[in-house]
Amino acid sequence: MTLAVVADNIYKTYKKSDVPALDGVSISIERGKIYGLLGPNGAGKTTLIRVLATLLKPDSGTATVEGIDVVADPIGVRTRIGLGGQYAAVDEFLTGRENVVMVGRLYNLSMAEAQSRADEVLERINLMDAADRPVQTYSGGMRRRLDLAASLVGRPDVLFLDEPTTGIDPRSRVDIWELIGELVSGGTTLLLTTQYLEEADFLADTIGVIDHGRLIAEGTSDSLKETIGGVVVHLGVDDADCATAISAINSLTGSDPLHDEDRGLLVIPAVDGSRSLVEVVRAMDEASVPILDIELHKPTLDDVFLSITGRPAETETAPDDAQENEVAR
Amino acid sequence: MTPAATKPTKSRVTPAHAFKDMWIITKRNLRRFIRMPQLLLVATVQPVMFLLLFNYVFGGAISLPGVPYIDFLLPGILVQTVMFGATNTATGLTEDLAAGVIDRFRSLPMARGAVLAGRTLADLMRSGAVNTLMIFVGYIIGFRPAGIPQLVLGLVLALMFGYSMSWVFAAIGLLARTPEAAQSASFLLVFPFVFASSVFVPVQSMPGWLQVFAENQPVSVLATTVRGLTIGIEAMPSGKTIEGMIALSIAWIIAIFVVASPLSVSLYRRIFS
Numbered sequence: 001m002t003l004a005v006v007a008d009n010i011y012k013t014y015k016k017s018d019v020p021a022l023d024g025v026s027i028s029i030e031r032g033k034i035y036g037l038l039g040p041n042g043a044g045k046t047t048l049i050r051v052l053a054t055l056l057k058p059d060s061g062t063a064t065v066e067g068i069d070v071v072a073d074p075i076g077v078r079t080r081i082g083l084g085g086q087y088a089a090v091d092e093f094l095t096g097r098e099n100v101v102m103v104g105r106l107y108n109l110s111m112a113e114a115q116s117r118a119d120e121v122l123e124r125i126n127l128m129d130a131a132d133r134p135v136q137t138y139s140g141g142m143r144r145r146l147d148l149a150a151s152l153v154g155r156p157d158v159l160f161l162d163e164p165t166t167g168i169d170p171r172s173r174v175d176i177w178e179l180i181g182e183l184v185s186g187g188t189t190l191l192l193t194t195q196y197l198e199e200a201d202f203l204a205d206t207i208g209v210i211d212h213g214r215l216i217a218e219g220t221s222d223s224l225k226e227t228i229g230g231v232v233v234h235l236g237v238d239d240a241d242c243a244t245a246i247s248a249i250n251s252l253t254g255s256d257p258l259h260d261e262d263r264g265l266l267v268i269p270a271v272d273g274s275r276s277l278v279e280v281v282r283a284m285d286e287a288s289v290p291i292l293d294i295e296l297h298k299p300t301l302d303d304v305f306l307s308i309t310g311r312p313a314e315t316e317t318a319p320d321d322a323q324e325n326e327v328a329r
Numbered sequence: 330m331t332p333a334a335t336k337p338t339k340s341r342v343t344p345a346h347a348f349k350d351m352w353i354i355t356k357r358n359l360r361r362f363i364r365m366p367q368l369l370l371v372a373t374v375q376p377v378m379f380l381l382l383f384n385y386v387f388g389g390a391i392s393l394p395g396v397p398y399i400d401f402l403l404p405g406i407l408v409q410t411v412m413f414g415a416t417n418t419a420t421g422l423t424e425d426l427a428a429g430v431i432d433r434f435r436s437l438p439m440a441r442g443a444v445l446a447g448r449t450l451a452d453l454m455r456s457g458a459v460n461t462l463m464i465f466v467g468y469i470i471g472f473r474p475a476g477i478p479q480l481v482l483g484l485v486l487a488l489m490f491g492y493s494m495s496w497v498f499a500a501i502g503l504l505a506r507t508p509e510a511a512q513s514a515s516f517l518l519v520f521p522f523v524f525a526s527s528v529f530v531p532v533q534s535m536p537g538w539l540q541v542f543a544e545n546q547p548v549s550v551l552a553t554t555v556r557g558l559t560i561g562i563e564a565m566p567s568g569k570t571i572e573g574m575i576a577l578s579i580a581w582i583i584a585i586f587v588v589a590s591p592l593s594v595s596l597y598r599r600i601f602s
Binding site for chain 2 (some may be wrong): 053054055070073075076078079081082084086089090091092093094098100103106107108134150154293
């Protein structure tokens with residue numbers, strides 16, 4: 001087994017911030033595997049990608065890609081990686097094909113190689129029909145696919161995708177997941193960041209959960225879900241009834257449900273699927289607690305966060321949020 | 330599990346690749362310019378408007394012994410146009426930054442300075458095209474240079490000056506980060522240098538304290554040099570020779586380039602830290 005990506009105890013604090021964006025992160029990815037880095041905005045996901053893709057020097061710690069140190073030999077790393085996702089954009093005023101050929105040329109492919117390689121990737125991402133139109137005319141989903149094509153044109157050993165589906169509609173999202181899965185099936189190592197548990201679940205062999213610049217959990221999708229259960233019941237009750245509801249659920253399941261005060265929800269592992277839902281309804285009925293809202297749910301990032309940290313994911317209020325967004329632009 | 334074999338050597342970009350990278354970026358920037366007709370329009374209409382307005386609105390009020398105002402004005406306009414043209418380097422870079430295009434470039438095995446060199450080269454070529462157009466429009470409304478070789482030399486000097494200023498504006502763009510901030514900062518720099526200068530009027534009409542600045546700052550040095558070339562020695566301020574002014578212009582061009590280009594490259598490399 002060979003490790004394609006190794007980050008060892010990476011620290012990074014941005015100049016105008018006193019909160020570290022990365023607070024001692026270590027991850028390693030085996031060659032050919034997909035690693036999903038899951039966390040809210042401002043957790044440090046983009047910063048880690050930027051360090052590994054040689055865009056940002058860490059304050060301390062070492063990182064290697066295919067055995068090459070990202071600080072000592074950035075050009076060596078860059079010949080072996082592809083970067084795509086929310087911030088690595090395509091050029092609006094060029095056509096799809098021109099974009100891909102240009103990036104291929106900048107990977108030092110000859111003109112002929114870059115052109116044939118561009119045809120190949122455009123074919124694979126189903127953009128052949130639109131290849132000669134300016135990117136300005138593309139939909140959001142098409143741009144993401146073109147971005148993928150550009151990140152793959154240099155045949156990278158390691159691909160970094162920073163939130164590849166953030167901001168696109170849920171239906172195209174699944175298409176992009178399938179496409180990414182196919183594209184890396186030839187043995188490319190992929191590090192992907194995401195805010196969606198489903199996305200990491202669909203694609204990744206290993207999932208790391210990151211928060212405030214620290215890796216707070218790591219494992220396979222199954223092992224992570226076991227910490228919370230495959231399905232959960234989201235129960236909404238009035239604040240005044242909350243204590244009654246919690247004790248009623250405790251006597252039902254033997255433990256207190258997770259209480260997400262931000263969302264005004266109790267999160268209960270649904271061990272028996274829809275039967276659990278019915279049991280919760282009954283328990284509320286017996287305790288005379290009116291139900292405002294109840295739903296059977298696949299666990300979300302928020303649920304995972306709640307179960308690991310005991311608090312909701314602070315998607316909008318993380319202190320390094322603004323900073324990371326600013327510098328990531 | 331062990332990491333893949335460690336490679337101790339540092340990979341480098343060969344000069345041939347560096348030039349190829351620069352040219353790819355230049356072509357990309359020119360293509361973008363050609364595909365946005367509004368950019369082409371703004372870039373050409375604005376200086377033509379300046380030329381016509383100054384010539385017909387102010388020209389009558391400015392009397393110069395023995396020299397038609399258009400002959401005085403056009404060399405100034407050439408220098409003004411390269412200054413305004415150079416500000417495109419700042420706005421273009423910040424637009425690429427905002428769009429994330431720079432991130433992609435920085436993740437590719439490119440030469441370190443290729444993005445900036447390609448940007449400044451494209452802006453130089455555009456300024457060359459706009460200034461050629463200016464000369465034709467000027468000719469139509471009465472501009473007559475002393476000779477073609479002098480005019481060509483004057484044009485080349487103006488363009489080289491614009492090129493070194495492009496590197497100054499590259500630094501401004503990299504410091505400003507957003508297109509809006511880059512534009513405001515650029516104009517703050519451009520306006521005093523273009524207007525408190527010999528571009529539109531002889532500096533002798535300005536108050537004494539301003540004359541000192543207006544006569545010696547680089548935009549005036551260039552305007553006076555190009556004017557000396559296209560009109561002749563009679564257009565030079567007393568005590569100045571054309572050869573001396575050419576040497577002074579080249580000194581400014583080199584000095585600005587030597588300071589601004591390493592500064593910009595270093596800002597580019599450390600742009601997000």
